[in-house]
């Protein structure tokens with residue numbers, strides 16, 4: 346039996362390993378697991394997947410990597426699909442219920458022999474044969490995740506359970522896109538992965554932040570109990586082309602407002618901070634995490650930290666120097682500061698963001714101008 350552990354799992358001490366190995370000749374796997382549990386150590390063997398279809402061993406079978414992307418019609422998901430499709434060894438299956446995503450984001454892949462799109466809600470079970478699962482399905486903008494809070498928490502809890510059940514059944518590796526929101530309104534700054542967070546469990550954001558915390562718990566429980574190969578990314582505020590124009594998040598709001606010559610709505614007090622990551626950097630980090638050997642959780646975000654007033658001033662300077670900046674009321678429980686420590690991503694994945702905010706904003710402006718039909722200098 347395989348007793349492999351990885352860097353981010355509580356690993357048995359040497360005595361325990363010797364103890365378990367010496368007894369493993371006489372004990373069943375279940376007995377070993379119980380002994381390790383009594384010892385307070387975790388059981389991280391990866392069970393072999395069920396036998397694949399005999400067709401996969403046939404002479405002319407092309408052994409492609411079959412990858413499921415849940416939420417693949419959304420903002421980050423569709424960029425991830427673009428990157429995965431560039432590798433001709435990948436077959437990509439997207440499932441999405443189109444709550445915040447759109448088929449339009451994937452239209453370049455319609456009809457491609459290595460691409461499939463399925464209308465499906467992850468709160469329902471799904472049976473597909475895949476090797477990897479990127480589990481992104483969940484509305485990400487606070488406006489949308491609060492719109493139907495019960496559905497959001499169902500998506501996070503039942504949706505993640507269903508995808509873990511699928512991973513267990515077919516032996517797939519699964520990556521969860523968790524969030525910086527698991528740190529809540531952080532009392533530690535900047536945030537590294539060892540921080541447990543400061544979250545209001547009954548607030549209006551808890552369908553999302555507590556939902557993602559439960560999703561992380563489920564990932565680790567399936568890993569410890571069933572040997573599922575897991576990866577967890579804690580994503581910080583990500584922006585870029587293809588965001589919904591009326592998404593409601595701050596970068597898309599300010600860019601759309603600047604292009605339309607409407608006031609930039611800085612929510613009070615305006616001194617709250619965020620760290621903004623360009624979407625191509627994010628996709629690069631997610632793929633490295635999936636392909637690497639660490640479970641995470643690993644922060645993926647750009648450590649450049651800005652107040653919302655600074656962001657508004659930068660958008661004004663770059664996109665529309667005449668636009669007004671207006672202070673408006675904030676929403677409850679808005680975190681006051683967020684900045685990732687990315688040492689783990691750097692050391693374990695060799696990842697760091699490449700696109701600075703001042704370079705990413707104009708790329709997003711071009712995309713928004715095209716979709717809004719408003720050229721520069723009009």
Ligand SMILES: NC(=O)c1ccc[n+]([C@@H]2O[C@H](COP(=O)([O-])OP(=O)(O)OC[C@H]3O[C@@H](n4cnc5c(N)ncnc54)[C@H](O)[C@@H]3O)[C@@H](O)[C@H]2O)c1
Pocket residue numbers: 415416417418419420421422440441442443444445446447465466467468480481482483484485486500504522523524525579580581582583584
């Ligand atoms: N963009 C960010 O700043 C950010 C930050 C932290 C975490 N994340 C996480 O990354 C993932 C993608 O975020 P995004 O910015 O692309 O958001 P998005 O809203 O653009 O994409 C989410 C996608 O999931 C789909 N979806 C939602 N509920 C579903 C359900 N029940 N069944 C099937 N599909 C469903 C939506 O239709 C959409 O296509 C989310 O899990 C989000 O929590 C994003």
Ligand SMILES: O=c1ccn([C@@H]2O[C@H](COP(=O)(O)OP(=O)(O)O[C@H]3OC[C@@H](O)[C@H](O)[C@H]3O)[C@@H](O)[C@H]2O)c(=O)[nH]1
Pocket residue numbers: 484485486487523524525526580581582583593594595596598599610611612613617619653675676679680
């Ligand atoms: O028009 C606006 C919108 C938002 N804001 C402010 O901008 C800040 C960022 O708000 P956003 O709506 O972009 O989102 P947040 O950073 O709070 O959450 C984001 O990051 C973590 C992810 O998990 C979430 O999915 C994502 O929405 C907040 O302080 C908010 O008050 C404005 O000042 N004006």
